Amino acid sequence: xxxxxxxxxxxxxxxxxxxxxxxxxxxxxxxxxxxxxxxxxxxxxxxxxxxxxxxxxxxxxxxxxxxxxxxxxxxxxxxxxxxxxxxxxxxxxxxxxxxxxxxxxxxxxxxxxxxxxxxxxxxxxxxxxxxxxxxxxxxxxxxxxxxxxxxxxxxxxxxxxxxxxxxxxxxxxxxxxxxxxxxxxxxxxxxxxxxxxxxxxxxxxxxxxxxxxxxxxxxxxxxxxxxxxxxxxxxxxxxxxxxxxxxxxxxxxxxxxxxxxxxxxxxxxxxxxxxxxxxxxxxxxxxxxxxxxxxxxxxxxxxxxxxxxxxxxxxxxxxxxxxxxxxxxxxxxxxxxxxxxxxxxxxxxxxxxxxxxxxxxxxxxxxxxxxxxxxxxxxxxxxxxxxxxxxxxxxxxxxxxxxxxxxxxxxxxxxxxxxxxxxxxxxxxxxxxxxxxxxxxxxxxxxxxxxxxxxxxxxxxxxxxxxxxxxxxxxxxxxxxxxxxxxxxxxxxxxxxxxxxxxxxxxxxxxxxxxxxxxxxxxxxxxxxxxxxxxxxxxxxxxxxxxxxxxxxxxxxxxxxxxxxxxxxxxxxxxxxxxxxxxxxx
Amino acid sequence: xxxxxxxxxxxxxxxxxxxxxxxxxxxxxxxxxxxxxxxxxxxxxxxxxxxxxxxxxxxxxxxxxxxxxxxxxxxxxxxxxxxxxxxxxxxxxxxxxxxxxxxxxxxxxxxxxxxxxxxxxxxxxxxxxxxxxxxxxxxxxxxxxxxxxxxxxxxxxxxxxxxxxxxxxxxxxxxxxxxxxxxxxxxxxxxxxxxxxxxxxxxxxxxxxxxxxxxxxxxxxxxxxxxxxxxxxxxxxxxxxxxxxxxxxx
Numbered sequence: 001x002x003x004x005x006x007x008x009x010x011x012x013x014x015x016x017x018x019x020x021x022x023x024x025x026x027x028x029x030x031x032x033x034x035x036x037x038x039x040x041x042x043x044x045x046x047x048x049x050x051x052x053x054x055x056x057x058x059x060x061x062x063x064x065x066x067x068x069x070x071x072x073x074x075x076x077x078x079x080x081x082x083x084x085x086x087x088x089x090x091x092x093x094x095x096x097x098x099x100x101x102x103x104x105x106x107x108x109x110x111x112x113x114x115x116x117x118x119x120x121x122x123x124x125x126x127x128x129x130x131x132x133x134x135x136x137x138x139x140x141x142x143x144x145x146x147x148x149x150x151x152x153x154x155x156x157x158x159x160x161x162x163x164x165x166x167x168x169x170x171x172x173x174x175x176x177x178x179x180x181x182x183x184x185x186x187x188x189x190x191x192x193x194x195x196x197x198x199x200x201x202x203x204x205x206x207x208x209x210x211x212x213x214x215x216x217x218x219x220x221x222x223x224x225x226x227x228x229x230x231x232x233x234x235x236x237x238x239x240x241x242x243x244x245x246x247x248x249x250x251x252x253x254x255x256x257x258x259x260x261x262x263x264x265x266x267x268x269x270x271x272x273x274x275x276x277x278x279x280x281x282x283x284x285x286x287x288x289x290x291x292x293x294x295x296x297x298x299x300x301x302x303x304x305x306x307x308x309x310x311x312x313x314x315x316x317x318x319x320x321x322x323x324x325x326x327x328x329x330x331x332x333x334x335x336x337x338x339x340x341x342x343x344x345x346x347x348x349x350x351x352x353x354x355x356x357x358x359x360x361x362x363x364x365x366x367x368x369x370x371x372x373x374x375x376x377x378x379x380x381x382x383x384x385x386x387x388x389x390x391x392x393x394x395x396x397x398x399x400x401x402x403x404x405x406x407x408x409x410x411x412x413x414x415x416x417x418x419x420x421x422x423x424x425x426x427x428x429x430x431x432x433x434x435x436x437x438x439x440x441x442x443x444x445x446x447x448x449x450x451x452x453x454x455x456x457x458x459x460x461x462x463x464x465x466x467x468x469x470x471x472x473x474x475x476x477x478x479x480x481x482x483x484x485x486x487x488x489x490x491x492x493x494x495x496x497x498x499x500x501x502x503x504x505x506x507x508x509x510x511x512x513x514x515x516x517x518x519x520x521x522x523x524x525x526x527x528x529x530x531x532x533x534x535x536x537x538x539x540x541x542x543x544x545x546x547x548x549x550x551x552x553x554x555x556x557x558x559x560x561x562x563x564x565x566x567x568x569x570x571x572x573x574x575x576x577x578x579x580x581x582x583x584x585x586x
Numbered sequence: 587x588x589x590x591x592x593x594x595x596x597x598x599x600x601x602x603x604x605x606x607x608x609x610x611x612x613x614x615x616x617x618x619x620x621x622x623x624x625x626x627x628x629x630x631x632x633x634x635x636x637x638x639x640x641x642x643x644x645x646x647x648x649x650x651x652x653x654x655x656x657x658x659x660x661x662x663x664x665x666x667x668x669x670x671x672x673x674x675x676x677x678x679x680x681x682x683x684x685x686x687x688x689x690x691x692x693x694x695x696x697x698x699x700x701x702x703x704x705x706x707x708x709x710x711x712x713x714x715x716x717x718x719x720x721x722x723x724x725x726x727x728x729x730x731x732x733x734x735x736x737x738x739x740x741x742x743x744x745x746x747x748x749x750x751x752x753x754x755x756x757x758x759x760x761x762x763x764x765x766x767x768x769x770x771x772x773x774x775x776x777x778x779x780x781x782x783x784x785x786x787x788x789x790x791x792x793x794x795x796x797x798x799x800x801x802x803x804x805x806x807x808x809x810x811x812x813x814x815x816x817x818x819x820x821x822x823x824x825x826x827x828x829x830x831x832x833x834x835x836x
Contacts, residue, residue: 039641040694042739043649095716101708101771103728103735110722134648135735142706142764154698177687206644239620242646306620333646336665337620447632491636494603497688500636 049133074386179495215509366405387529443487709776
């Protein structure tokens with residue numbers, strides 16, 4: 001087996017992985033970095049982020065406001081010490097990106113322009129029109145090319161983390177073009193593999209967002225945290241799930257039910273006037289908006305479309321000039337994929353899964369409980385999102401914690417000795433398991449297993465949850481995992497660029513991540529943030545559940561869930577209110 | 587739900603472990619009005635033949651993964667729709683001018699090398715740190731380069747470019763557009779470094795102004811204009827070298 005040695009391996013070439021790689025190359029010179037990604041970095045899902053990234057710079061804004069918005073937005077399930085660090089670093093990272101060439105949208109005088117997003121007291125969102133993630137990703141990728149210490153391994157699919165002597169010492173990957181296993185031997189690794197939204201059928205995410213990074217860490221005994229908190233973005237195109245950015249509402253877009261009524265005023269987000277105003281109506285947080293859709297849908301006040309029910313996102317009153325300047329990609333997407341011109345007609349939208357709030361447990365330095373393993377970005381649970389992530393905090397997270405995790409991994413690499421000799425044998429035996437899949441007869445097709453996964457998750461662990469349905473989903477997921485273990489039917493038995501085989505390996509991880517979500521959800525007998533129950537647990541229960549869920553893998557058996565305390569420094573939990581009620585509170 | 591019809595999709599197939607040469611295989615694919623060519627390919631992979639191999643990811647025309655030739659035109663399969671080809675059959679092939687790895691997957695390493703060769707990052711006049719605060723840049727100054735910064739590296743322009751097809755030493759449209767993007771940025775002082783690539787035989791002078799690159803670009807980047815602009819810079823650079831002993835000032 002080919003062995004590639006480096007000090008730090010970074011798994012994933014999206015925003016967090018690239019930022020981590022640059023941090024090591026720039027701030028820890030002398031160390032070698034292997035950047036291993038299943039796609040060429042600029043294809044990573046960061047590219048699809050639209051609306052923007054948070055950083056306090058507006059004169060009306062403050063770090064305290066960013067802290068408060070984040071903690072209350074997360075329904076007090078955030079690690080407040082981590083949020084404190086985060087808000088203090090965001091603006092630095094936005095400026096760093098500016099100096100690397102990111103084309104942030106500007107005011108006429110050339111200074112940075114910021115826009116409102118949901119749940120914000122002040123405008124805080126740095127944006128590059130409505131292609132913020134695209135520009136951030138390309139800026140990071142292109143910037144990374146000036147550092148010879150970063151060796152890219154594009155289109156290498158990581159399958160396993162390798163642990164010897166209780167610490168991470170290597171990563172097993174398959175070279176996609178040839179199918180040959182490669183051992184990346186290292187002193188430290190940063191997991192930056194993104195979220196797991198493809199666990200669900202209706203989602204805004206790219207096809208690559210399948211959660212295998214979480215699965216790899218979980219399989220090595222690292223707990224996943226707060227996996228029950230899955231974000232439904234309220235405005236995606238029915239069917240395709242393509243995202244219509246929150247920036248639409250940040251710029252003044254409104255949501256209407258089938259009667260043309262701005263229904264959010266009926267769900268604790270009104271009154272309508274004065275409008276626009278922060279943290280009210282369409283500028284409420286995503287969990288509340290998606291839940292309001294569910295109620296409208298139940299009441300029969302949504303529109304019928306060929307791909308399910310929808311409400312209208314109306315931008316027409318913004319006028320063509322503003323729409324084309326601030327939301328050009330939204331226009332193109334709506335025209336191409338929904339046959340609607342937002343200048344002249346409202347866009348039908350409905351909620352779709354968008355983001356995994358939970359992930360691999362790690363601290364403010366990105367360190368996971370497994371020595372040598374660090375995590376950053378959506379695959380991680382560093383603790384800033386709590387039970388509901390605020391829009392604009394995830395791009396900022398990639399940068400702030402990508403850098404932090406990179407630097408921590410570099411420090412660890414400097415203090416660590418060479419790898420143990422047993423590593424290669426472990427890599428060989430894991431590789432044999434994967435290669436064996438190519439030879440097995442019978443089994444179920446990947447597409448059928450995936451379809452079944454989507455059905456189970458949509459029915460059991462959706463926007464609105466009930467005990468018996470979640471319990472059923474847990475059982476069905478156990479059966480599905482059993483079916484997966486019984487064999488996956490592959491048409492393609494070759495090694496070279498066998499995406500069917502890789503998808504099957506990926507699915508093995510995805511199924512475990514789904515199971516972690518369902519079990520954590522079942523045990524949380526309260527409603528908090530994005531986890532909404534309608535079976536007698538409609539209220540938040542701080543007495544029993546002001547705590548994180550930690551999900552521990554039990555191998556082939558269903559997971560074990562424990563709970564751990566939340567770090568509260570200066571914001572005691574209070575009622576989480578938006579709209580008029582929020583103004584009375586503050 | 588819109589009505590389901592059936593279209594014939596003919597795909598180039600090539601398995602490096604089995605095939606001496608590429609061949610074609612035709613699939614019968616049921617489709618509805620909103621289905622893209624990509625979704626047609628996904629249908630084949632899921633239900634008819636799991637060995638059909640192609641790249642895709644975002645399915646919203648921003649990641650640049652899914653470029654291929656449909657009826658000899660380079661397109662993004664995610665934003666081209668089966669309804670627009672029906673009732674004719676469609677032929678799907680890998681992007682032209684690149685070596686085939688397998689089926690519709692091409693080897694993009696030549697392009698990545700070219701992208702790396704154009705100093706595709708800001709070279710500031712003096713080193714800055716975040717503590718210095720953001721540069722000022724007016725919306726008008728942004729307009730100078732923003733168009734070129736829209737490139738998603740999908741490679742359709744390379745598949746369309748006859749010059750690249752004749753001689754793949756040519757730096758090519760997307761990489762030269764990216765070069766122009768940084769040269770046109772008011773925050774950049776790296777023009778001098780990049781002029782070497784521009785002036786080389788494989789640089790802007792490799793282009794014969796066919797303009798197909800700009801026609802096929804799904805993001806309206808207009809590489810042809812970028813190259814033309816660089817030709818002017820290159821000409822100036824050439825003459826200025828006679829006038830000023832240390833070459834063109836930056």
